Amino acid sequence: DVKVTQSSRYLVKRTGEKVFLECVQDMDHENMFWYRQDPGLGLRLIYFSYDVKMKEKGDIPEGYSVSREKKERFSLILESASTNQTSMYLCASSLPEKRTSEQYFGPGTRLTVT
Amino acid sequence: AQSVTQLDSHVSVSEGTPVLLRCNYSSSYSPSLFWYVQHPNKGLQLLLKYTSAATLVKGINGFEAEFKKSETSFHLTKPSAHMSDAAEYFCVVSFNTGGFKTIFGAGTRLFVKA
Numbered sequence: 001d002v003k004v005t006q007s008s009r010y011l012v013k014r015t016g017e018k019v020f021l022e023c024v025q026d027m028d029h030e031n032m033f034w035y036r037q038d039p040g041l042g043l044r045l046i047y048f049s050y051d052v053k054m055k056e057k058g059d060i061p062e063g064y065s066v067s068r069e070k071k072e073r074f075s076l077i078l079e080s081a082s083t084n085q086t087s088m089y090l091c092a093s094s095l096p097e098k099r100t101s102e103q104y105f106g107p108g109t110r111l112t113v114t
Numbered sequence: 115a116q117s118v119t120q121l122d123s124h125v126s127v128s129e130g131t132p133v134l135l136r137c138n139y140s141s142s143y144s145p146s147l148f149w150y151v152q153h154p155n156k157g158l159q160l161l162l163k164y165t166s167a168a169t170l171v172k173g174i175n176g177f178e179a180e181f182k183k184s185e186t187s188f189h190l191t192k193p194s195a196h197m198s199d200a201a202e203y204f205c206v207v208s209f210n211t212g213g214f215k216t217i218f219g220a221g222t223r224l225f226v227k228a
Contacts, residue, residue, distance in 0.1 A: 105157035
């Protein structure tokens with residue numbers, strides 16, 4: 001079974017803090033993704049990576065950065081957390097760019113910024 | 115423009131009755147289509163996918179979906195709802211535009227009454 005794990009299920013941070021969300025997959029997938037999920041908006045892509053040290057902006061990258069130093073690990077960084085970044089964050093991985101590849105998701109991290 | 119629309123934000127059925135979750139898409143390219151399910155406080159799990167083979171696709175837990183190109187639809191159905199089907203369901207379209215693009219619908223929350 002593909003396993004995608006995320007470092008925390010629940011996280012509470014203060015405004016202005018630097019926040020790290022980590023994601024690890026064990027299936028040797030090239031592609032990894034970070035989404036945020038908000039009610040009524042579905043999933044919105046923040047960043048994705050198609051190889052080590054490679055990254056591309058998604059639809060809503062502002063306020064976020066990412067790091068992929070190893071193939072199995074993809075980190076999302078909030079440089080200075082703000083209350084509008086309170087959300088559910090989902091990590092996913094998939095095989096190389098193919099229209100037919102499904103994504104495998106982690107359980108999510110619910111982040112609250114106060 | 116490429117898009118995916120889930121026509122109902124909420125659907126409520128009684129246990130043992132049929133389920134219909136509606137999804138329409140718009141794409142200038144040949145799409146792949148997916149349905150994912152998300153149970154409370156969990157990540158997304160693939161239910162089924164269409165990738166230009168058979169238009170009627172069978173998935174896990176008794177769900178199936180039919181790709182209708184003329185109607186640009188990919189509705190999800192199940193003959194008999196079970197209490198454990200209560201969850202949020204996402205319709206997803208994926209295609210190549212020279213790059214990889216995936217669009218998630220806003221989600222349909224399914225309630226199952228005893």
